[in-house]
Amino acid sequence: MNTVTKKRTLDELCALTQLNKRTVRFYIQQGLVDRPIGEKRGAYYSETHLEQLLTIQKWKEAGLSLERIKELLKFDQGEHVVPPLRPKQPGSVEVWSHIHIQDGLEINIQPERANMTPEQLRSFSQQVMQLAEQFSADNKGE
Known part of the structure; x- marks a missing residue:
């Protein structure tokens, strides 16, 4: 060594x-x-x-x-861990994406903080929509 x-x-x-x-x-x-x-x-x-x-x-x-x-x-103590977010300050501005999936189901996300590109966000939303449709279909079949 x-x-x-x-x-x-x-x-x-x-x-x-x-x-x-x-x-x-x-x-x-x-x-x-x-x-x-x-x-x-x-x-x-x-x-x-x-x-x-x-x-x-x-x-x-x-x-x-x-x-x-x-x-x-x-x-940072030598670990590659995401550091804690700063506490929100009065008057701070945040930009959120609000995505309607279906009645009663919405996604609120900050793409920058979630480290998602617009394409990734679109793909994520489509997958959630498909999953929600599956749950709805399963519930109607019961």
């Missing part, structure tokens, strides 16, 4: 992530990225630092704020 940790300088870390030094230092200051290992000229960065920065970049590109990213990083 290889336990050797790749030691990187700040310049190397910046080159790999395409971030500037100021941004990396800001992320460290804000608690988004761990402090470097060691001090002064002997300080170095590990794979963990690289992974933290790449994760921050991914979430920033997805449109998350640094505040939300910080919450997600605190929640």
